[in-house]
Amino acid sequence: MTATGLPLGLPRTRSFLTPFRHDLFLMDLGKGLRQALAKLSGRYVDEAAVTELVKDLQRVLISNDVNVRFVLGWTKKIKERALSEKPLPGVGLREHVVKVVYEELEAFMGNGFEPSLQKQRILLLGLFGVGKTTTAAKLARFYASKGLRVVLVGADVHRPAARTQLKQLSEQAHVAFFTLESNDAVAITREARALSDKYDVVILDSAGRSAFDEELAVELKSVAREFQPDGSFLVVSADAGQVAGRQAKQFHDAVGLSGVIITKMDGSGKGGGALSSVVESGSRIAFLGSGEKLADFRAFDPKKFAATLLGFPDLDQLLETAKAASQEEKLEKAWNEGKLDYETFLSQLNAFKKMGPLKSVMQMLGQHDLPEELVGQSEKKLKSFEAAVHSMTLAERRNPALMKESSRQARVARGAGMKDSDVRELVQQFEKTQKMLKEVKRNKGLLSKLSKQFGGKLGS
Ligand SMILES: Nc1nc2c(ncn2[C@@H]2O[C@H](COP(=O)(O)OP(=O)(O)OP(=O)(O)O)[C@@H](O)[C@H]2O)c(=O)[nH]1
Numbered sequence: 285m286t287a288t289g290l291p292l293g294l295p296r297t298r299s300f301l302t303p304f305r306h307d308l309f310l311m312d313l314g315k316g317l318r319q320a321l322a323k324l325s326g327r328y329v330d331e332a333a334v335t336e337l338v339k340d341l342q343r344v345l346i347s348n349d350v351n352v353r354f355v356l357g358w359t360k361k362i363k364e365r366a367l368s369e370k371p372l373p374g375v376g377l378r379e380h381v382v383k384v385v386y387e388e389l390e391a392f393m394g395n396g397f398e399p400s401l402q403k404q405r406i407l408l409l410g411l412f413g414v415g416k417t418t419t420a421a422k423l424a425r426f427y428a429s430k431g432l433r434v435v436l437v438g439a440d441v442h443r444p445a446a447r448t449q450l451k452q453l454s455e456q457a458h459v460a461f462f463t464l465e466s467n468d469a470v471a472i473t474r475e476a477r478a479l480s481d482k483y484d485v486v487i488l489d490s491a492g493r494s495a496f497d498e499e500l501a502v503e504l505k506s507v508a509r510e511f512q513p514d515g516s517f518l519v520v521s522a523d524a525g526q527v528a529g530r531q532a533k534q535f536h537d538a539v540g541l542s543g544v545i546i547t548k549m550d551g552s553g554k555g556g557g558a559l560s561s562v563v564e565s566g567s568r569i570a571f572l573g574s575g576e577k578l579a580d581f582r583a584f585d586p587k588k589f590a591a592t593l594l595g596f597p598d599l600d601q602l603l604e605t606a607k608a609a610s611q612e613e614k615l616e617k618a619w620n621e622g623k624l625d626y627e628t629f630l631s632q633l634n635a636f637k638k639m640g641p642l643k644s645v646m647q648m649l650g651q652h653d654l655p656e657e658l659v660g661q662s663e664k665k666l667k668s669f670e671a672a673v674h675s676m677t678l679a680e681r682r683n684p685a686l687m688k689e690s691s692r693q694a695r696v697a698r699g700a701g702m703k704d705s706d707v708r709e710l711v712q713q714f715e716k717t718q719k720m721l722k723e724v725k726r727n728k729g730l731l732s733k734l735s736k737q738f739g740g741k742l743g744s
């Protein structure tokens with residue numbers, strides 16, 4: 285129990301948190317950013333808070349190997365916008381700051397990539413071990429899932445097992461495979477070009493090299509001449525960090541890249557560096573690979589990427605949630621005037637539900653990385669609370685004191701198909717919430733109190 289006699293709130297410290305489980309790229313960067321933003325909850329957002337946020341963001345990005353000069357410029361812009369722009373109507377200051385960070389993160393990620401679904405030949409390039417062959421199969425699976433006929437071509441004649449590896453992957457991806465029993469990469473490449481007669485997408489996996497040099501540039505040019513690719517993609521590993529940008533530039537100057545595919549986003553603390561340096565080099569990020577499985581792959585979408593990093597489904601929903609959250613002020617006013625009862629509370633619950641999954645509401649309030657179980661159960665509780673309120677008479681809804689009577693509780697329980705003890709528990713929770721809101725006149729947010737009220741019961 286807290287000092288106010290209320291159940292303990294949702295876990296606040298890191299030690300209570302279970303690992304964040306949803307499909308996230310860049311775990312550390314995302315977590316760091318979300319935690320920095322979460323610090324804004326429950327405090328007055330002024331210049332000092334924004335300065336602290338900016339410092340936190342800098343620390344998170346720099347520890348993710350993002351270029352320092354870039355980080356300083358980026359966070360300066362966030363600070364300026366956060367402090368000078370007027371929040372949209374209905375959007376609180378904290379949400380405004382979150383919105384600015386979101387928008388700037390999206391802008392920082394560069395343009396998105398819309399994969400063409402036309403007939404095409406794709407050439408994959410890259411240094412040793414970056415994930416070219418795996419990426420070839422991921423791409424094949426991607427295009428095949430769009431209904432295109434795909435063939436993978438093994439043209440890495442240097443590494444003995446390379447073509448066997450690609451053949452196996454092609455089976456996994458349910459696409460065709462082609463190579464020649466020859467060590468003549470040029471001949472294979474030439475044949476591969478002709479495969480366009482039979483297939484929509486021809487993907488060529490080329491041999492790796494230990495470093496970019498003049499010899500490689502010459503070789504790539506001859507491959508490109510034979511194959512006449514519609515798209516040439518450089519595959520770089522996220523481990524490369526800021527070096528990725530330099531590589532992108534070298535390869536681009538040699539053969540002209542359509543885009544860069546960054547692999548191993550799941551494993552590297554340097555992913556932020558790889559991403560930002562590729563964007564800075566003027567190359568476009570086309571796809572991201574985030575695991576060994578063929579499905580761990582997606583086209584790069586900065587909006588979605590930023591949203592996932594920050595833990596918000598999308599900006600529109602963020603703003604909607606922020607608006608709904610601002611309604612809580614009205615509710616508190618009613619409450620302070622002694623008008624709050626089960627009826628008002630029910631309408632608030634409905635508003636609460638409309639805001640979407642409780643999880644995003646909680647994230648909005650800065651409660652990040654919640655254990656799934658807790659969130660799921662809290663929503664279940666909300667539903668049963670609603671059912672109970674529906675079973676109350678108008679008089680009971682308007683005069684909550686009536687609901688203290690156990691005969692009424694029993695009747696409501698029957699009406700709502702619940703156990704008496706469940707209704708009793710809900711009445712107690714309502715009373716605790718009511719008491720709490722009376723005590724906390726300062727606007728720290730009804731929703732966060734509610735989250736704690738429901739979550740706390742479960743968490744204790
Ligand atoms: N965790 C993780 N591993 C990956 C990813 N992409 C590839 N790998 C692994 O990285 C290793 C090398 O992948 P390959 O696809 O063989 O790399 P390559 O660039 O073709 O290597 P060479 O042909 O030898 O130059 C394999 O063990 C892959 O499973 C990824 O996105 N995440």
Ligand SMILES: [Mg+2]
Pocket residue numbers: 416417418440446489492
């Ligand atoms: Mg390979």
